[in-house]
Amino acid sequence: MAKLLFIQSKAPHGSLFGQEGLDAILMGTAFAECNVLLVEDGIYQVLKAQDTRELGTKDYSVTYKALPDYGVSTIYCSERHLLARGLTPDDLVVPVEPLGNDAIKQLMADHTAILGF
Amino acid sequence: MILHTVNKSPTQHRGLATCLEFVSPGDAIVLLEDGVYAAVTAIEGLPAGTQVYAVRADIDARGLADRVAKSVLVIDYAGFVALCIRFSLFRNWS
Numbered sequence: 001m002a003k004l005l006f007i008q009s010k011a012p013h014g015s016l017f018g019q020e021g022l023d024a025i026l027m028g029t030a031f032a033e034c035n036v037l038l039v040e041d042g043i044y045q046v047l048k049a050q051d052t053r054e055l056g057t058k059d060y061s062v063t064y065k066a067l068p069d070y071g072v073s074t075i076y077c078s079e080r081h082l083l084a085r086g087l088t089p090d091d092l093v094v095p096v097e098p099l100g101n102d103a104i105k106q107l108m109a110d111h112t113a114i115l116g117f
Numbered sequence: 118m119i120l121h122t123v124n125k126s127p128t129q130h131r132g133l134a135t136c137l138e139f140v141s142p143g144d145a146i147v148l149l150e151d152g153v154y155a156a157v158t159a160i161e162g163l164p165a166g167t168q169v170y171a172v173r174a175d176i177d178a179r180g181l182a183d184r185v186a187k188s189v190l191v192i193d194y195a196g197f198v199a200l201c202i203r204f205s206l207f208r209n210w211s
Contacts, residue, residue: 007208009135040135080138105141108119114208 002032005111008042012061013052018045019060021117026063028115029070036067037107038077038096042117043085046075046092064094078104119144120204123152125211132210133160142166145204147197148189149175157184172197 006025012018022045028034038045045061052059067075079098082088089096099107108114121144127133133155136146142164148156148171156171163169170192176182185191192200201207 009210040131078138101138104139108139108206108208109141111206114119114206116208116210 002113003111004028004032004034005037005108005114006034007037007039007114007116008045009038009040009116011041011044012050013055013057017117018042019058021115022060022063024115024117025067025072026070029072034070034072035107035111036072036075037099037104038075038081039104040078040081043077043082043087043092046094046096047087048091048093061093067094076104076107118204119206119208120200121146122207122209123148123155123211124150124209126151127155130211136208136210137162140164140167145170145200147172147192147200149197151175153179153181156186156189157181159186159188170196170200 006021008018008021010017025034025036046064050059050061075094075096076099077096079100082098121136121140123133123136123146125132143166146169153171153175160169169189171185171189173191173193176185176191
């Protein structure tokens, strides 16, 4: 069975990468084991208290909360990139597992394909 | 082993810096498009056995042909395709 690693590396709302990536994750879960890794500004995808009502776009951060229902049990993030942004897991809308760089290298090697957004 | 690609300038984007955090020994990096601006200096912090390649068409187009660092191997599109076949995993950092 395919094992896909989705890497989100861009902030939300400034481009469509994040939302497209999340859509791809949801599709991927239909036929493959999927895991999600947040790096760099991709961590901001799941920052709490996003309010896009005035912007007029969808706050899709809430969709991350549904990922366990789609079989994505763990959302990983770069511990370094989390700290570099002055954040802790408590600042995020979903539980994340912070990983060091060696663990991230192992995570990437443990998949059959890596899809980046 | 992973074939990493970087297609943005290292002085304007964090793609290369992020890539360097997650490169393992035996991986390779291909610089293409504006990523080739990273080929003019030797890239520091690479694990042993990690080769850096740069795509000739992008180097030539940007006037960098005489500026490529010795440690960087210049490849054509066929060489790029060959690398894509050799590595099982692929990741672009932009």
